[in-house]
Amino acid sequence: MNMTLTIFETPHVSVREWSLQDVDSYFKLAANPLVMRYISEPIKDPLQALEAIKRRHRDYATRGYGRYAVVEKSSGKVIGLTGLRYDSDIDCVDVAIWLLPDYWGNGLGTEILIECFSFCFDRLALKRVVGIVDPLNGASKRILEKCGMIFLGIIDYHGEKCELYSIFKI
Ligand SMILES: CC(C)(COP(=O)(O)OP(=O)(O)OC[C@H]1O[C@@H](n2cnc3c(N)ncnc32)[C@H](O)[C@@H]1OP(=O)(O)O)[C@@H](O)C(=O)NCCC(=O)NCCS
Structure with a gap:
């Protein structure tokens, strides 16, 4: 059992901090050429x-937020990554x-991002979050919109050349 801080939940997933026991899951994700394309x-x-x-742990400690593990509730498996990173090059939180890939195309990315924005604006009280996207990444552009x-x-x-998307706290 991985005892890490849960950040938020959606109907299908829990989003929690990465732990040092997640190395294999993180590797499976970030070594996948389709995911990283x-x-x-x-x-x-x-x-x-x-x-x-x-690095994610340093962000949790210094910023109070970071990139997190996405865990499928029904299986307990780590199936993705979401969350935030302060990018000093553009002075924005992205x-x-x-x-x-087995989890693409069912609305899950949208379900997670919507809740992630609630976390950003309601709990972290951020004013603005950006998304930086490869112009060829059609699925990503679509879910951001x-x-x-x-x-x-x-x-x-x-x-x-990247496309810059933004959302502001209303
Ligand atoms: C981006 C990603 C998270 C989307 O997850 P998902 O669960 O499939 O997303 P959803 O099902 O909620 O929505 C995807 C939308 O993109 C659309 N889409 C999929 N492929 C597309 C393409 N090549 N061009 C345009 N739109 C596309 C889908 O039709 C859907 O829109 P719709 O609901 O209007 O039909 C997933 O593709 C992924 O993990 N990609 C690899 C990592 C990545 O590139 N992340 C983004 C940059 S951080």
């Missing part, structure tokens, strides 16, 4: 998953949602 190079080594989880994000324009992000 529009995000970054898939990781190659479980040690990189361990380092990533430690949102992410990654799911294992379905969850109320607005397309602001194209930005140069680490040498790549």
